[in-house]
Amino acid sequence: MSRLYGRDVLLDDLVPRLVGLDANEPKLLRQAHPDDPPALLLTGPHGSGRTAVLDALARAYQARLPVAEVNCADGGDATAAMVANTSPVVDILTDAACGLCAPITGRKRLRLPRLWTGLAAVSAWTRGDAREQGVAQARMQRLLTECGLADDGDPRAGSWAQDVGALVALGDRSDLAPIADACVRLFSDRYLHRRQARDVQSFYASRLGPGRDAEPLAELCRAFHLGDDLREESEASLAAALLEDLRAHYSGWTHFNQTPRPLLLLDDVHSGHGSRLFGQFLAHRAQGARDPLVLVAAARGDARHRAGPDAAVRTLAQLAGGASGWRRPETGTPSAGVVALELPPLDRGDIVAMLMAGDPPPRPELPRAVRRFTQGSPLGCGLVRDAVAADPRAADLPGHDVGTLRLAGQPVTRRIAARLVPDAELRRGLVLFSVAQDDGAAHALADTFLTSDAQQAAVAAARIHLRTEHGAAADRPFVADPFLRAVLVHELRRRSPAPTEDPPQTWDAVHATLRDHHAGAGDPVAALHHTLALGDADEAVRGLTDLFAPPTTAEEWLRHLWHVASAPHPPRPEWAEECRRIARGAPGTESAGDYVRRCVHRLTHAVWLAADPLTAPDGTLCGRIKWELEQLSGRHVTGAGTLFDAAQEWHDELRELRTPPSALPAQDRGPGPGRSHGESH
């Protein structure tokens, strides 16, 4: 995305005020929270635009202040983990150091003597271990060149390992300490002033405490190489070294002059080492240490869950004015220093601005349809926007739904699916399970369509993925996230079965399997859902008509109606038009049967069309639904009032692209304007 929609507050207000520099203009701002900036944690599901925010921040401040953007999920290379002198956290810190020390216009480069020396120390290798030596050489070369310690052509950067080796006397091959000592000595002599070297020594000595502070850097290296908790302690020292270096650099004149503060952007801190490093930064601050680093982290998931118990969870609007209301709680826990923000879906205005910026502007109902389909997901909106921009005429054809858009030769839903679920194997499984109502149904699908052993675990893998990556809490439906489900269902509908599939996963086969599964499990309504998905509307209408009579209450019947009619539509291009004609009661579309049957026939088709995520219901359709429900209210034995009230409610809610509360099971409605209201279906 070239522009951030719906996240203006972050880029225009909060982060500029925290660092003290306007994002666009060369204009200093009064720094918010000058002594203790909060760590900002952005959370959200897949495709909520976390990385886009971090990228935009990095772009805005590149070369204007020390800024580093590190993706914490990138590290963790399995082979690297087996080398004793490196770890993902150290890699992240190296990346951060290189980013922060990049040249800045009009200022001297940042110097991080404590972190540099610490990284040089932990990079020490066991003599004779070529892999360790290679890792150390690569890291030091990178640090030296990218932090501006050595010029590009400086031969000394390329000969670090040899230079260290030349300093060490021949001795015990397995001893690490001489190498570590030589690394530190060489680095200090070459690149640090005497005073800086002394500060570095005293810093690490104070970290280690009495008894271990004689050779603090050798001890740091030894602890790192021993692994486990000792390694974590060393990593915490390195993290603290970064903050301490920044504190030292941003004191005195720099502080007095309100030099814009450094910005560290950590993406994907939900990953193991990412969250460890983030926690180590926070723990250092929780101990009372203060530093100028503006830390912006992004994590997948829920804000409250990710940020910890004492974090301040805010909305975007509450962060305007530089989170001026925030004060560190006096609890002293690491999470107290966090301001967490759940990135909200894009709202109506953002989507309109996004789509209508194109030239020529697409047909006016497109933003509404896109909002309906993507649920405001920035990823979905962005890809749809790109697709519209790529082929404006395709989007301009009336009657075409969002699912038909193509981008770079691929259907846009496929690209969205690939972005939301990058793992192809997992995605194949999820596409199959997307139409399942629950775990049982998914298992039934797996039993039928996935025959090899490896695929048997697909349901569990899919469930785990949905839980961890998409934060799915509810079991029904199997894919709870409406946008993900809509994308996956459309993929199932759109694609042609792969020749390797046995039996082929066709639309009809999948839904027939599920219909039979639910019918066998004694859930006739769920069976009707899949019957409708198969395109057998008459059967579904008949079932619903039968349920209209007692003992089913009107409330139950409404829920059944919604459950059945929210079935995905079959892969027939003329479906929507047909559905619309029947709902309108066009001549020749009337079904046989009594008045109630005919009403239910029209109503079912109307709701089916309205519940389809690929199109947005218009006023006429909503009016039809209202009218039909009003008609039925006079025919119901016990629930005339319920149906009459529902007529207005369904009209209004569907008009606003929301699921009517009375259409959902009681436990999903929540106490107030909770999920069901906030989340449109």
Place this chain on the structure above:
Amino acid sequence: MRVIDVLVRPALWLGRTVFVRPFTRLRGRPPGPAEKGLAGLVALALVITAAALTVPVLTKGDCSHGLEERQGECVGLVDATYRTPSFKPGAHGPDPRFAPLVALVAKENQRVRDAWEHPGDEDRRKPYVKVALLLPFNPSDSGAMTAELIQHSLAGAYAAQRAANTAQTGVNFEMLLGNLGTDLSLWRPAVDRATAMTGPQKPKEGDAPLVGVMGLPNSVQATEDAARALSDAGVPAVSGVLSSTDIAADTLFKVAPNNRNSVDALERYLAKNPGRGHGYLVWDSRAKDKYVTNTKKELLKTFGRKYQLGIRQNSYVGTMGPYEGAPHAVAAAAEGICRTDSDTVFLAGRDWDLPYLVQAIANDPECRSRTTKDPIRILRVSTGLTSRLTTPESRRHMEQAGVVTLNAAPTDGPSWRAGQNAPGQFGPFAAVMEKEAGLKGAALDDGYAIMHYDAFRVLSQAVDDARKELAARRLPSEQDVTNVIRNMRMLPGDTCQGCVRGASGDFGYTAGNGNWPVCKAVPVVEFPRPKGYRPPKPYRTDQAANGSCPG
């Protein structure tokens, strides 16, 4: 709030334009508040430095140090030691006609100072006192003094200073120049500075007190005011040419005889040379000029009845002073003189109006057709022969019209230079004038150099006499000088008891006569001078009928 809006906002705008934007463009980043503060301090320092450098230059008037600007003139008292003073704003140095003399005074003053402060030899160390010469230093043809008169006055004073400093008296004189303004009305700054320079009651060694002032040339009210201010401060003032009896102050001493004396001299002359007895009075109508009003009063008192001056008279507007009608319109007076066939014309007017009257008489048809050989005598009282009258053209006019002037004056330059009736000190005076000031011959005839020389002599002689009675190396105060001057006596029988031995003759002072000189000679100077003329013995002030002085 409004003041902040008015002052602070433009300052911030200026700061942004001058510092922030160029800084941002040059460094690629905006300056921080500390850098802005530093820039502000530097700017403030620059502004203050610039102000400190320019404000004195701007506020410094165009006047020299010690002078202040008033009504387009630089007035006050200046010590011409260090730099050449300019008496007009923006001018470089004084009027070129007497600038060399000012430079000479400055040089002499420097020498006097050096003799005290940096003597080559401790034994030759010589203390000095200050004397202020108060004159209008901006010449004007319609003002009190022309450049020529200023030059002559300054030359006389300077010659006296040199004479006093070269005499082995043990004390030197520094002469300060005080500008009184063209019409003398701006006397206050000079007088204030002069009174401030007087030393303590008992000056010690090392002081250089101001012991007196001299100059104050014209008989106008401003002169009396200045003299009274000086008198209040106890500073003796010696005026060289003042002659109006109306002007008096306790410590104002005059060197010239007053108009009463001069008119007496004229009366004595007319008694011996009665002529045909037809009188006529021509008078300057400027009421503020005390010289002319006082002269007219004295002339009327003495000759009014005898010559019927109450009816035989004409007035005109004198040249000197502000505009009060067309100046020197004397044709009517000339016509009156010629019609009445007067041969004894009394003129109560300034020197520079005289040539106009002569010319008017020469041009008058009645007088042209005059057949009698008797000359028309114009009788005046003055300081000497004005040079405007002695030009060949003027002389031709007078001879053509048969006009002679008879000046009752304290000096008779032409005769004295010819050695006729010359006072004892005139010779040395003429020598020192020529040597020091380069003035000789007819330049001395207007009397200003002689009279200012004598005025300085009064002060220098008083200082010398006062020192004789004081302890060694102690300098006299202005009171000492005043007391000595009061007791410069001419005792009966021409006995000089501490009298002033001036270039214009010996004279003294006595109590009760308004500090006018006693036994001062008042010759009546005739011009054009007849061939083979021998002047009679001059009248002396306070002379007894038998000729002894004082009587």
